[in-house]
Amino acid sequence: MKPFTYQRPFTVQEALHSIRNTPGSIFLAGGTNLVDMMKLEVINPSVLIDINQLPLNKIEPLPNGGIQIGSLVRNSDLGFHPLIRKNYPVLSQAVLSGASPQLRNMATVGGNLMQKTRCSYYRDEISPCSKRNPGSGCSALKGYHAEHAILGTSSSCIATHPSDMCVALSALEAIIHIESEKEKRKIAASEFHLLPGNSPEKETVLEPYEIIVMIELPPLPPNTTSCYIKVSHRALYEFALSSAAVVLEWEGEKIKQGRIALGGVAAKPWRCFQAERLLENSLPDEKLFRSCAETALQGAEPQKENQYKVELTKQVICKALSTAFKRSV
Template sequence: MEPFKLVRAQNNATAIAAASSKDTKFIAGGTNIIDLMKLYIETPKQLVDITGLNLNQIETQADGSIKIGALVKNSTLAYHPTIAKQFPVLSEALLSGASAQLRNMASVGGNLLQRPRCYYFYDTAFPCNKREPGTGCSAIPGYNRNHAVLGTTENCIATHPSDMCVAMAALGATIQVQAAKGVRSIAFNDFYIIPGKTPQYETILRPGELITSVTIPALPFAAKSHYLKVRDRASYEFALTSAAVALDVSNGKINNSRIALGGVATKPWRSLAAEKVLNGATANAPTFKAAADAAMADAKPHKYNAFKIELAKRTIVRALETVGGMV
């Protein structure tokens, strides 16, 4: 780990001002950035500790939406009674991630900014476009069993690692950020970048911008939602495939739906194609299979991860059957 300066911010303004310095990163729980610093993947000259900021509330707004502070711990959010009741898909996603100890430290804002867990990204002995743009992607010709089949490019096929973010993508969350020039809200699906010409960036967050909160819109039918994660072992493991689903069904007809996928894409992957198949259709096995086929229609497998396409389809169908009352 390289030497660095630690600054403890007292409020949002001082945090943002400190982060305007070159080679500066924010730190909250530190469950990702510290690992990256130990491996010399991240080498900030300065860390701004934001744990003292007033960003740890979970509040129900007048319009029924839920505002979640960026410093809310993953475990706090997962066990919050409103979240568990109104958005079980989010609670389930959080509880399927990492370990209890990590969930007690990890923050919502930090979860949003997790770097890929690609083994070539983490091993500086291998070329990686995310670490050093232009050097190549070692995963494409290498062992790519855990890598993405959606949203990939010739520059990167690393999967996005977060479970929480898959649920938030399905729920249509909005991210609030603050900078010296003001605040802005970013639709969840617009926040993440497919690795094109700048694979070193995963989000549209600008230097010095501080994530302050995430808002989940009022979505009554999300009370009937589910997160299904398929992985190599039962705990403390990243997804091979996952599906966050919600259905609004009445008299056997699907009035509205939400589907997002994890473990298979370079970003939290909301599938509008699958939702289009579901909306207005009969809630039955053929519909669910058609939706799964639509979700994976653009998948591009590599040598070792072609199995993910069929596995993802089955994950989607199983999750839909669970929510649709067929399991």
Template sequence: MDLFELSRARDVQDAIKHGAASHTAQQGAEVRFLAGGTTLLDLMKLNVERPGRVLDISRLPLGEVQATADGGVKIGATVRNADLANHPLIHDAYPVLSQALLAGASAQLRNMATTGGNLLQRTRCVYFRDTAMACNKRNPGSGCAAINGFNRTQAILGVSDSCIASNPSDMNVALMALDAVVHIQGTRGERSVAIDDFFLLPGHTPERETMLEPGDLITHVTLPPPATGSRSLYLKLRDRASYEFALVSAAVVVSVTDGHISHARVALGGVGTKPWRSREAEAALASATPDAASFRRAASDALAQAQPQSENGFKVELAQRCLVHALTLVTRST
């Protein structure tokens, strides 16, 4: 780990000012915001992240979960994962999010990790985390060692010739299925971004993972009111039962009216270079009868554009089975 300066932001505007200044010639090295630090400190120890300055934002007033006037929920950026998973507004109305959070990491990490930090969680690709190996995400232009190397856990959707690293988050898969909106403050003022637009595909610039700009600070996330009559569920498949990242996962939100699916949201984890919203599956489920044939058709459509690598072709069928089972479970008593 390199030497760095640690300071505490006085308020949101102070954080934005110092974050934006980190990209000027005078400042030199970049600033990183620190809340829970469960990913940042890990990567700093590996010399993957090497900021000259770390700005503590953990004491900013961004740690509340509140109902919104329209019946939705506002989640502050520094809300701890454990607190969010067990909050009545989330546990009761958005069970898919609660389940996803409780499926992630360990109890100790959930007690520290935050909403904003989880949105920015970086890949667990072994080549990204090893500074001796080629990685376009860490060192643009150096190549992607995973393409011809160990790629069992890597992505099969949204990949490019520059990067096949999978997104590791559970929380963000659920937020995709819930049509979450990310709220940001920066040098250009305040703006709101749909979560599907917040994450970027790797293309030829895998080092840029989100649409955040220098100085931008995530302040909160909002969820719309639950769809009428909807039920939701998160299903995670992994190599071991705890403290493990998903090989594949599925977040589903479904409403059934008069024997037909009237609302469907589908997101997949473990298979995409970003949390993967499957509009193909949603289209297949629209007005369909909630039965095995409909679910298999939706799952097939969801993985139709998959580009498996040498060691992860099994993810195509595993993801299809995961999605079918999730849809079966969430509609079982409707």
């Protein structure tokens, strides 16, 4: 770990002022990911701005029936919050399927949005990796990539986005609230993360002088069901090989509209917009679910060792849709 100095602001404005005026600075929230990266010397900030004192740790209902989640809410508090469990079970399931209880107790919602990939070549300090060292190439393409992405990749990066939570946020059409010293802005969860393209080092729309303050969950109609299905080798404490968050809004026996997002298989939390169109005003059955799955994976570009993810993800989508369907009856 490289030497660094440490600051601890108490207000958002103070934090924003510090980050803009301190070269080499970075926000420290739960630290479960950043401190790892610092130990590996993949991220080498010269100043840590510890934002844990900022008043951003509340989960509160909104007048429109939605919920706002402060960016410093711990993953455990989010996952076990009664309102989240009742109104947004897919989010609770996703958050609690990730990491370990110890990590979830520390990790924050904002930090989860900023989580780095688990790609070993990104973490090993020495292999070529365009995400870590722009323009150096992708070692995973020729190397080991059994856990890598099959959707949204580019020739400069095939890493997956590792988060479970963000997959659910995407399916829930959450809104990320961002602030800088000068302005406040909002962005849809599915637009927060960027595809790698030629610049995989740029992972989100967040600018270095901005901070995530809050995540807003829009209200869901009462006749909505949802679920999160995650597949990994181990029962727990492993990143998803493939996962799906599904939100279905019902009108009688028909699906009025549905949303599907995938995790563990794409460069970012992956919304399946085309597949979702098939769900609109449809009667649910296995055939429909399967054609959604086929549509969702149409653009998949697997590598040699991760071809299994195509069929696995189709099965995960079918399982998630049929589980959400069962919850409607």
